[in-house]
Amino acid sequence: MTEAVQNVSQPQIEVQNLNLWYGEKQALKNVSMQISRNSVTALIGPSGCGKSTFIRCLNRMNDLIKNCRIEGKILIEGKDIYGPDVDVVELRKKVGMVFQKPNPFPMSIYDNVAYGPRIHGVNKKDLNGIVEQALRSAAIWEETSDRLKSSALSLSGGQQQRLCIARTLAVKPRIILFDEPTSALDPISTARIEDLIMNLKKDYTIVIVTHNMQQAARISDYTGFFLSGELIEFDQTRQIFHNPQEKSTEDYITGRFG
Amino acid sequence: MGLNSNANEKIAFSLLTLATLIVTGFVLVILAYILLNGYGAISIEFLTQMPNRMMTAGGIFPAIVGTIALIIGSMLVALPLGVMAAIYLNEYAGESRTTWLIEMAINNLAGTPSVVFGLFGLALFVKYFDFGPSILSASLTLALLILPIIIRASEEALLTVPNEYRESSLALGVSKWQTIRYVVLPAAIPGIVTGSVLSIGRVAGETAPILFTGAAYFLPRLPDSIYSQFMALPYHLFVLATAGTNISETRSIQYGTALVLLIIVLGVNLVAVVIRRHYRNKLKI
Numbered sequence: 001m002t003e004a005v006q007n008v009s010q011p012q013i014e015v016q017n018l019n020l021w022y023g024e025k026q027a028l029k030n031v032s033m034q035i036s037r038n039s040v041t042a043l044i045g046p047s048g049c050g051k052s053t054f055i056r057c058l059n060r061m062n063d064l065i066k067n068c069r070i071e072g073k074i075l076i077e078g079k080d081i082y083g084p085d086v087d088v089v090e091l092r093k094k095v096g097m098v099f100q101k102p103n104p105f106p107m108s109i110y111d112n113v114a115y116g117p118r119i120h121g122v123n124k125k126d127l128n129g130i131v132e133q134a135l136r137s138a139a140i141w142e143e144t145s146d147r148l149k150s151s152a153l154s155l156s157g158g159q160q161q162r163l164c165i166a167r168t169l170a171v172k173p174r175i176i177l178f179d180e181p182t183s184a185l186d187p188i189s190t191a192r193i194e195d196l197i198m199n200l201k202k203d204y205t206i207v208i209v210t211h212n213m214q215q216a217a218r219i220s221d222y223t224g225f226f227l228s229g230e231l232i233e234f235d236q237t238r239q240i241f242h243n244p245q246e247k248s249t250e251d252y253i254t255g256r257f258g
Numbered sequence: 259m260g261l262n263s264n265a266n267e268k269i270a271f272s273l274l275t276l277a278t279l280i281v282t283g284f285v286l287v288i289l290a291y292i293l294l295n296g297y298g299a300i301s302i303e304f305l306t307q308m309p310n311r312m313m314t315a316g317g318i319f320p321a322i323v324g325t326i327a328l329i330i331g332s333m334l335v336a337l338p339l340g341v342m343a344a345i346y347l348n349e350y351a352g353e354s355r356t357t358w359l360i361e362m363a364i365n366n367l368a369g370t371p372s373v374v375f376g377l378f379g380l381a382l383f384v385k386y387f388d389f390g391p392s393i394l395s396a397s398l399t400l401a402l403l404i405l406p407i408i409i410r411a412s413e414e415a416l417l418t419v420p421n422e423y424r425e426s427s428l429a430l431g432v433s434k435w436q437t438i439r440y441v442v443l444p445a446a447i448p449g450i451v452t453g454s455v456l457s458i459g460r461v462a463g464e465t466a467p468i469l470f471t472g473a474a475y476f477l478p479r480l481p482d483s484i485y486s487q488f489m490a491l492p493y494h495l496f497v498l499a500t501a502g503t504n505i506s507e508t509r510s511i512q513y514g515t516a517l518v519l520l521i522i523v524l525g526v527n528l529v530a531v532v533i534r535r536h537y538r539n540k541l542k543i
Contacts (some may be wrong), residue, residue, distance in 0.1 A: 059429060066352060093431030103422035105441055114429040119440065171430050196353070 042216035045226035096173035102160035138166035158189025324488035331397025340408030404457035411453015426455025
């Protein structure tokens with residue numbers, strides 16, 4: 001929170017001509033995109049189109065992959081996150097991520113949520129408040145408040161995923177990336193997560209990768225369609241689904257391939 | 259070929275069962291043999307007294323003390339070193355030629371005969387570092403001997419920790435080392451403990467490496483520092499059985515010594531099972 005005044009008109013995330021290679025294989029081709037504050041942006045496209053690769057650039061999770069090379073710029077709140085003076089650890093505090101498979105740590109429910117704040121040096125006496133707040137925001141407080149000490153692995157899949165969201169919220173990020181967060185969940189759990197994401201929009205900027213086009217249509221303000229590493233079309237979700245400009249976008253959303 | 263699959267199944271099943279029975283049978287026979295022969299020798303005096311009358315009577319207390327000192331000494335060195343090396347190899351070192359060479363070196367170290375370790379310990383610790391024949395020299399030599407076992411076991415344990423734990427911790431803005439310290443290592447501890455216990459068995463049982471580095475034929479008193487020579491159970495057993503003053507008269511003492519050695523190793527295994535179960539329960543539900 002270095003900048004005292006946030007320029008509201010400025011996009012929070014600005015991607016400029018992003019290219020990415022895994023070894024010889026180019027996985028992203030000249031992708032540019034602007035994402036504004038407190039919006040939900042959905043990224044859709046067939047498997048292997050580069051949407052997950054793209055989202056993992058935004059918090060530099062691709063750094064973990066060998067032979068991954070990146071060109072272009074990603075500005076988050078005006079700062080190039082691939083710049084030389086960027087602390088990746090600080091970046092990831094600001095840009096949280098929820099993964100495809102619910103993956104709570106093998107610890108208690110409480111410890112899962114307290115994990116991030118604890119390591120970031122939050123006072124012991126403030127911890128209870130943070131944990132409760134995060135669990136409430138992730139809509140799982142009611143189900144867990146009486147058993148915070150039990151193992152997170154005793155929760156159902158949908159509950160585990162909401163716990164993972166709470167774990168991410170506890171670090172107080174400003175952007176949350178969701179990488180197919182409901183693909184391992186049943187329809188009821190999925191609906192709960194979708195409601196949750198729409199609520200979170202008030203306080204966070206959200207980017208979500210999804211295989212489920214109905215999901216993109218239901219919850220997002222903007223949608224980007226990826227194909228073979230290229231961002232084919234990026235517009236308001238309404239536009240994309242009702243009046244796509246590109247033939248391939250139309251083919252994909254009408255289910256002709258993918 | 260002419261047999262139907264049912265008959266084949268029966269033959270395979272009988273052969274496999276037979277093999278299992280033979281193996282189990284041998285273990286049970288050895289255990290029973292040592293237990294029956296050594297049981298009579300065991301007494302409070304045997305466990306707490308010094309040997310006397312030229313080692314044909316009295317107890318094996320100094321050998322028990324020596325073996326326990328070796329276990330503690332070698333584990334103090336090998337466990338942190340081995341676990342740290344495993345963390346480096348598994349979490350930090352990428353796949354490169356150097357890593358491959360290190361892994362090869364560790365594999366070769368694991369296959370080196372223990373007597374070679376003994377000679378090496380003699381040259382390096384006893385002579386070059388001038389620790390003399392001592393608990394220190396012997397513990398360091400044994401530590402080298404078990405390092406590959408501990409590194410291997412720790413690497414295996416780290417490999418079984420799901421990558422999702424690492425990713426989701428890093429995604430929370432937690433540094434790599436903190437991720438290892440607070441998520442990866444706790445999840446790997448049961449595996450690390452299991453591997454380390456196997457190596458304790460080695461430490462307790464090895465004779466060759468301590469032969470050159472500090473084990474004494476007989477000592478009239480307990481070691482008073484890590485620079486003292488010591489007696490140890492396996493070497494004491496060897497001495498009694500091959501070079502003692504009266505080999506046939508000390509037969510029951512020999513089996514008693516073997517039994518005590520066995521009990522120490524089994525006892526340590528039991529402790530490891532308890533630790534492992536404790537951590538497993540903590541990790542699961």
